[in-house]
Amino acid sequence: MPDQNNKDTARPVGYKLYLKMVLQHSDIPKRTIVFYTVLSGIVNAVLLSVLNAAANSAGEGEVQVKYLLLFAIALTVFYITKRYILRKSVTIVENAVYSLRLRILEKLRHCELSPMESIGKDEIFTRVSNDTNFISQSAAVIINAFQALVLVTFALIYIGFLSLTAFIATILILVVAISYFLRRQNEINQELRAANKNESAFYDHIENLIEGFKEIKINHLKNEQLFADVKKTADYGKEVKTSSGLRFAVGYMFSEMVFYLLLASIIFLLPQFQTLYTGTLTRLTASILFVIGPLENIVTTIPLFAKAIQATQNIDHLERKISAFAENETPKSYPPLPPFEEIKLENVVYDYMDEDRQSSFTLGPINFTLKKGSLNCIIGGNGSGKSTFLKVLTNLYHPASGRILVNGTELRNFNKEDYRFWFSTIFTDFHLFPKIYGIPNLNADKVNEYINLMGLSHKTHFNGTNFSNVRLSTGQRKRLALICTLLEDKPIMILDEVTADQDPGFKKFFYTEILPSFRLKGKTIIMVSHDDKYTEQFDRVIEMEYGKIISQ
Numbered sequence: 001m002p003d004q005n006n007k008d009t010a011r012p013v014g015y016k017l018y019l020k021m022v023l024q025h026s027d028i029p030k031r032t033i034v035f036y037t038v039l040s041g042i043v044n045a046v047l048l049s050v051l052n053a054a055a056n057s058a059g060e061g062e063v064q065v066k067y068l069l070l071f072a073i074a075l076t077v078f079y080i081t082k083r084y085i086l087r088k089s090v091t092i093v094e095n096a097v098y099s100l101r102l103r104i105l106e107k108l109r110h111c112e113l114s115p116m117e118s119i120g121k122d123e124i125f126t127r128v129s130n131d132t133n134f135i136s137q138s139a140a141v142i143i144n145a146f147q148a149l150v151l152v153t154f155a156l157i158y159i160g161f162l163s164l165t166a167f168i169a170t171i172l173i174l175v176v177a178i179s180y181f182l183r184r185q186n187e188i189n190q191e192l193r194a195a196n197k198n199e200s201a202f203y204d205h206i207e208n209l210i211e212g213f214k215e216i217k218i219n220h221l222k223n224e225q226l227f228a229d230v231k232k233t234a235d236y237g238k239e240v241k242t243s244s245g246l247r248f249a250v251g252y253m254f255s256e257m258v259f260y261l262l263l264a265s266i267i268f269l270l271p272q273f274q275t276l277y278t279g280t281l282t283r284l285t286a287s288i289l290f291v292i293g294p295l296e297n298i299v300t301t302i303p304l305f306a307k308a309i310q311a312t313q314n315i316d317h318l319e320r321k322i323s324a325f326a327e328n329e330t331p332k333s334y335p336p337l338p339p340f341e342e343i344k345l346e347n348v349v350y351d352y353m354d355e356d357r358q359s360s361f362t363l364g365p366i367n368f369t370l371k372k373g374s375l376n377c378i379i380g381g382n383g384s385g386k387s388t389f390l391k392v393l394t395n396l397y398h399p400a401s402g403r404i405l406v407n408g409t410e411l412r413n414f415n416k417e418d419y420r421f422w423f424s425t426i427f428t429d430f431h432l433f434p435k436i437y438g439i440p441n442l443n444a445d446k447v448n449e450y451i452n453l454m455g456l457s458h459k460t461h462f463n464g465t466n467f468s469n470v471r472l473s474t475g476q477r478k479r480l481a482l483i484c485t486l487l488e489d490k491p492i493m494i495l496d497e498v499t500a501d502q503d504p505g506f507k508k509f510f511y512t513e514i515l516p517s518f519r520l521k522g523k524t525i526i527m528v529s530h531d532d533k534y535t536e537q538f539d540r541v542i543e544m545e546y547g548k549i550i551s552q
């Protein structure tokens with residue numbers, strides 16, 4: 001589903017994209033930024049040429065006041081412009097990163113579940129955290145390099161003014177050195193891409209090592225084999241990064257050597273071919289020496305700029321992916337959802353797709369009716385599709401075909417968010433938030449009452465905002481999730497294996513006390529359970545096999 005709001009679908013080329021991303025939230029016009037950057041570069045050039053001229057005239061015993069005055073003016077303008085541009089660049093970049101992060105996360109929270117699952121948490125985390133950080137850190141360096149470029153341009157003009165031959169020689173040498181460096185940089189970039197892929201594999205290993213710590217502590221063979229894989233990946237990373245580092249060093253050295261050769265040829269050869277005025281050779285030498293520093297700055301910033309562009313493209317790619325799957329709900333255009341009476345699934349089918357867009361598992365066709373106030377139990381073997389069915393029922397996954405009818409009207413006539421708001425869910429992979437979100441006017445006493453009811457008062461209590469302790473066992477954490485579900489007080493509760501990690505005492509309490517209390521409150525329950533001995537507590541038992549309901 002393409003993003004209706006994102007009309008600008010043509011992707012700008014790398015550096016334009018970078019500029020667009022960095023400058024889009026700037027309150028200063030682009031022209032002003034360029035003006036100050038260029039002015040600061042020019043004044044920097046003036047500053048150095050005044051010093052150069054003053055040094056020469058000092059040698060000739062002339063009065064220095066004129067140069068001193070010029071120096072003072074240039075230094076003041078340089079200070080003001082450079083300070084302005086550096087301060088503004090920090091604000092602009094941090095604004096850009098701030099807006100970018102919030103914009104992506106804003107889009108992400110409106111994204112559908114299945115594309116979000118397919119993008120994966122690693123990519124989202126890397127882009128939103130690492131790549132945006134990189135853009136933020138590289139901006140000041142890039143601005144400095146841009147000023148260095150202005151400086152070099154003016155220095156070259158000055159060299160041309162002193163000697164046309166020296167100017168042509170310098171330009172030629174510059175073209176050779178920079179194109180050699182850039183060619184090397186292309187090779188380096190290829191290696192860096194390989195290093196990046198390898199880095200992701202290395203992160204995976206670290207995750208396995210941390211997440212699987214218990215397993216590797218128990219089994220030293222696992223520990224050693226995993227570490228052998230870690231080492232293999234680290235070895236490859238070292239190899240690629242060393243190779244690219246060496247290439248960079250050689251390229252850099254070559255560029256430096258070429259400059260010394262340029263200097264030597266101007267000092268030793270130029271006077272043989274051209275008559276130079278007194279002091280011109282000294283000025284030329286000083287100017288070329290003066291160009292080397294800023295040029296180094298520019299050349300070493302090129303890889304950083306390339307990486308910043310890559311980071312921008314990565315972020316843009318993620319943003320486009322998320323935008324393409326963002327829900328385009330316009331709540332005001334939907335009629336209000338009536339109170340829940342019945343949900344009907346007619347021939348509903350849902351497919352999980354593999355990387356080749358082939359179905360790896362099909363749920364359905366499902367025909368099912370959920371009536372208000374009913375207690376429903378879903379049973380079935382592992383992988384029979386119970387959780388998938390619940391995600392389709394709650395509209396977290398959208399059916400590939402079939403209809404969902406809400407009180408007799410098709411669901412697509414209503415706002416999906418309103419529909420989902422009917423449900424309280426505890427999925428098998430539920431997340432316990434550190435705060436209780438989504439419950440207005442939360443009554444702390446009521447929360448603590450539930451904590452007591454669930455037998456957790458010796459472990460935790462609610463302080464008005466947070467639970468005092470969430471470092472609990474799996475079963476205890478599920479009881480806390482159940483408390484949140486009770487507090488939400490929705491008409492339909494989805495409970496996916498909530499009793500799976502509970503002790504027999506709590507199971508009995510749940511099925512004989514809590515469940516009947518739900519019935520009394522008129523709640524509708526769908527619960528996945530493997531507790532055969534309590535199935536008589538439900539109005540209906542739905543059995544699933546290979547993605548289908550085989551009895552209900």
Ligand SMILES: Nc1ncnc2c1ncn2[C@@H]1O[C@H](COP(=O)(O)OP(=O)(O)OP(=O)(O)O)[C@@H](O)[C@H]1O
Pocket residue numbers: 117352353360361380381382383384385386387388389428
């Ligand atoms: N995010 C996913 N992407 C692709 N396939 C999935 C995904 N989640 C589940 N599946 C596949 O769908 C099938 C049904 O999974 P589901 O989790 O619905 O089964 P279940 O009946 O709840 O299993 P269990 O009792 O083990 O929890 C499985 O074969 C599983 O491999």
